[in-house]
Amino acid sequence: MGINIDYREIYKNEEINYRNLLSSLEKSFHRKDFFFPDIVLVDSVFTEGFAKSVGAFHDNILIGITTLVLKPEGSYIKEIGENNKKICEVRNGFVDLKYRGNGIAYEIMKELLKLACNYEFDIVIVKVHPENIAAVKVVEKEFVAVKNIYVADNIPRTLYKKIIVK
Numbered sequence: 001m002g003i004n005i006d007y008r009e010i011y012k013n014e015e016i017n018y019r020n021l022l023s024s025l026e027k028s029f030h031r032k033d034f035f036f037p038d039i040v041l042v043d044s045v046f047t048e049g050f051a052k053s054v055g056a057f058h059d060n061i062l063i064g065i066t067t068l069v070l071k072p073e074g075s076y077i078k079e080i081g082e083n084n085k086k087i088c089e090v091r092n093g094f095v096d097l098k099y100r101g102n103g104i105a106y107e108i109m110k111e112l113l114k115l116a117c118n119y120e121f122d123i124v125i126v127k128v129h130p131e132n133i134a135a136v137k138v139v140e141k142e143f144v145a146v147k148n149i150y151v152a153d154n155i156p157r158t159l160y161k162k163i164i165v166k
């Protein structure tokens with residue numbers, strides 16, 4: 001893509017832009033079983049420091065975001081098979097419809113992996129609906145599939161992991 005995109009962590013001053021982008025894209029998330037914005041998670045990025053987000057900016061306009069959850073929850077965390085390892089989770093990734101298919105989600109994910117390394121995590125996990133081709137393609141560039149699981153309402157997810165090399 002012949003345009004410059006900047007990737008950086010999103011702080012409190014971007015909160016309105018974050019929420020505006022998410023609501024403007026609501027109609028583009030037509031498969032609710034693929035992606036349903038987790039507003040509680042968005043709140044936690046800005047209030048509790050429990051999650052960190054990285055954004056993509058075109059001419060200083062926010063066009064894509066993904067979040068790293070520093071304290072992931074779920075029974076599958078224990079099943080990941082690595083005792084005493086620090087685990088974090090990539091979640092809530094989305095890119096403005098107009099910009100999709102240009103490698104932006106992948107670049108954001110690489111920034112999140114750097115962040116995970118800086119925070120001294122050992123393993124990063126991510127869950128993707130197996131039919132969400134775009135998301136699967138992005139994730140499989142860095143992660144390996146571990147197992148098939150179900151999340152709320154029996155929605156399928158492939159659980160992936162990546163071991164951070166320090």
Ligand SMILES: CC(C)(COP(=O)(O)OP(=O)(O)OC[C@H]1O[C@@H](n2cnc3c(N)ncnc32)[C@H](O)[C@@H]1OP(=O)(O)O)[C@@H](O)C(=O)NCCC(=O)NCCS
Nearest residue numbers: 034035093094095100101102103104105106133134135137
């Ligand atoms: C998933 C999403 C974040 C990807 O963003 P993106 O910036 O377009 O991703 P990238 O450009 O880095 O990569 C997308 C890949 O999927 C491919 N792709 C996209 N749609 C596709 C389709 N319908 N069929 C086949 N391949 C497809 C692209 O060609 C690209 O592959 P490549 O890198 O091998 O060329 C974006 O599609 C999105 O916002 N979707 C809605 C929200 C969502 O589902 N989030 C994921 C939750 S786990």
